[in-house]
Amino acid sequence: MTHTPMTVEIWSDINCPFCYLGVHQFLEGLGGFDHRDDVEVIHRSFELDPTQMRGASGDVVAHLADKYGFTLEQAAEGERQLAEKAAEFGLPYISSGRDYGDSFDMHRLVHFAAETGRSEDMLLALLHANFGDERPLFGNPERLVQVAVDEGFDEAAVREVLADPDRYAEQVRTDENLARELKCQGVPYFVLDRHFVISGAQPAEVYADALRQGWEHHTGTESGD
Numbered sequence: 001m002t003h004t005p006m007t008v009e010i011w012s013d014i015n016c017p018f019c020y021l022g023v024h025q026f027l028e029g030l031g032g033f034d035h036r037d038d039v040e041v042i043h044r045s046f047e048l049d050p051t052q053m054r055g056a057s058g059d060v061v062a063h064l065a066d067k068y069g070f071t072l073e074q075a076a077e078g079e080r081q082l083a084e085k086a087a088e089f090g091l092p093y094i095s096s097g098r099d100y101g102d103s104f105d106m107h108r109l110v111h112f113a114a115e116t117g118r119s120e121d122m123l124l125a126l127l128h129a130n131f132g133d134e135r136p137l138f139g140n141p142e143r144l145v146q147v148a149v150d151e152g153f154d155e156a157a158v159r160e161v162l163a164d165p166d167r168y169a170e171q172v173r174t175d176e177n178l179a180r181e182l183k184c185q186g187v188p189y190f191v192l193d194r195h196f197v198i199s200g201a202q203p204a205e206v207y208a209d210a211l212r213q214g215w216e217h218h219t220g221t222e223s224g225d
Helices: 017-031 060-068 072-088 104-114 119-131 141-150 155-163 169-181 204-223
Strands: 006-012 039-045 057-059 099-101 189-192 196-199
Touching: 006 017, 006 204, 017 072, 017 119, 017 204, 039 104, 039 119, 039 169, 057 060, 060 072, 060 099, 104 119, 104 141, 104 155, 104 169, 119 141, 141 155, 189 204, 196 204
Parallel strands: 006 039
Antiparallel strands: 006 189, 057 099, 189 196
16 A cells, blocks of 8 residues: 655754754664655754844853853853763764854745755754854854855855845744644654654654654554545
8 A cells, every 4th residue: 555655844943952963863763764765854943042133143151051040160061961962973062162043044044945855954954063063153144155055055046045034934934833833842843744742852762663653653544544
């Protein structure tokens, strides 16, 4: 029997270290899944702080200390712990000197890339640029252009998107509204066929198990139709 693809919607933000870890772990779990070619992954937008002014940027340690009431030392230690966890997964992680800021334009670029089936490429490139590269990313359109071009996207097309703040803005807001409807309060947030939900960064095996359960439900529902 031929089945329609099982959909996995993933809400994430480029600011989110747990998205950096979780998305990579999900993809590892998906890579070992027998029916991976029958899974449609849809990357959706979620801003951790949608109140950020457009183009805003600042030091991430100072931001975390202010947001959660930490001392700078506590915030820095949290970053070091995340770097250790990233290293366990083979991912680079800059634990000091990294920036934080408005990610709206980055989400617009992910939607731009989705038009050619490359949203995941753009998202991963931006996540790596944020967490694995010392160069500032936020509030720096030229840096965004370079990240996209290095990933193989057309420079003129990328510049055109960034120059028009309305391009793909509606798609970003639609994703965020849908997240609220689905009671998503934090990311990464994985929704399988609008039935199973996995919240937060998990080991690859957890995602693999969820995919198996989701597939059983997916195919069982169809076979009963």
